[in-house]
Amino acid sequence: MPKIKTNRAAAKRFKKTGTGKLKRNKAYKSHILTKKSTKRKRNLRQSTITDATNVKNMKKVLPYL
DSSP, X not given: OOOOOOOXXXXXXXXXXXXXXXXXXXXXXXXXXXXXXXXXXXXXXXXXXXXXXXXHHHHHHOTTO
């Protein structure tokens, strides 16, 4: 049985937590920051857990993570 290839783009964006959940960074933090409030930009810095609806697909893309 051949090995499954990991999607390298996804591997760079996701990390696994100690309990096995997937951690990700939030979007919308790269440009057009002038119209966003300071509070909103501060909250975008924090990482969050990947939603449960996407986990099944992410496990397929990241088999060895």
